[in-house]
Amino acid sequence: MSKTSLTSQEVKHIAKLADLSLTEVEIEKFREQLSKVVEYIQTLSSVDVKNVKVTGQITGFENVTREDEPAPSLTGKEALSNAKNTDNGFIKVKAIFDEKTE
Numbered sequence: 001m002s003k004t005s006l007t008s009q010e011v012k013h014i015a016k017l018a019d020l021s022l023t024e025v026e027i028e029k030f031r032e033q034l035s036k037v038v039e040y041i042q043t044l045s046s047v048d049v050k051n052v053k054v055t056g057q058i059t060g061f062e063n064v065t066r067e068d069e070p071a072p073s074l075t076g077k078e079a080l081s082n083a084k085n086t087d088n089g090f091i092k093v094k095a096i097f098d099e100k101t102e
Contacts, residue, residue, distance in 0.1 A: 004038045006031050 011031045015022045022030065076089055085092040 004042060005035045006038065 008027050008031055011027050011034060012022070014034070015027070015030075080086050080089070080091065083091045
């Protein structure tokens, strides 16, 4: 297994994807921590699991659900209270498509 070290640019990119603002101190802190996470995942990837039975769950329970009962919900104003941009009662986001496809 090779040792992996993320760059500050990679951490900044991850922070941007998560919509986080980080200081230079935080970038360095998270660079070290995320590098350790990546190394751990690489360790897990090297484990031989070809003889391990696929397991979806271990409890044996099936279809354990509760009754669907109406309950109080958020108002539209409450639901939009943390959105950065809203328009006419909707969350406004940047377009994700550059051109139309048909």
